Amino acid sequence: MSDSMHTRQEPPTHGPEHAQLRAWLDYHRDTLRWKCHGLTADQLAQQLAPSTLTLGGLMAHLALVEDNWLSVVLMGREGHDHWADADWDSDPDWEMSDAATHTPEELLALYDRVIARCDAVLDEVGDDLDRLSVKRSRAHDTPFDLRWILVHLVEEYARHNGHADLIRESIDGATGE
Known part of the structure; x- marks a missing residue:
């Protein structure tokens, strides 16, 4: 896992x-791309017991999380078409x-399409961190502001990138910050 393959812009x-x-947020997106770079389909589907997490699953999960928070919760729009036929009940x-x-x-193409869609939402909203979401918190019946959503996305990536480090090391021994 060469750093020259995936350079990340330091915040x-x-x-x-x-x-x-x-x-x-961009830094953590690039970290996930780096952890998944150069792997085969079998390697992206490899689990590290006792967890069932995979690098490919993390990539799809984080795309879904971003799309949900920015498109659905913040803007009140439909999620990406990829999730439309998902059988969430089963x-x-x-x-x-x-x-x-x-x-x-x-x-990677799905991840990049969803991230581009999310970046377009962020560009549309601009730097108004006090912008309130259309959807409300189920726990508190209050909207989220963009600041909370961005901090939550960074937290979500940071946690899962830690998982990605362990999974990648178990696949081919590659390590990196």
Whole structure:
């Protein structure tokens, strides 16, 4: 897993809050791409016991999470077409199961399409971190602001990129920050 294959832009150490949050989100997106780079379909579907997580599943899951928070919750729009026919009732982790049915190229293309869609939403909203979501929290019946959503996305990526580190190391011994 060569760093020259996937360079990540280090987030700025100072500057506007919105720019820093977007930079951290991009950094973690690039980290996931790096962890999945160069693997076969079988390797992307490999599990590290006792977990059933896979790198391909994490890629699909994080695409779904971003799409849900930015398209559905923040903007009140429909999710990406890829999720439309999912049978969530019979498989609550459908995106992770479905990932094993796709080639690495298909998974990366899906991930990149969804991320481009999410970036378009962020560009549309601009730097208004106080922008409130259309959908409300089920727990508190209050909207989320964009700041909360971006911090949550960074947290979600950071947690799952830790999983990705362990899974990738178990596949081929590759390590990296």
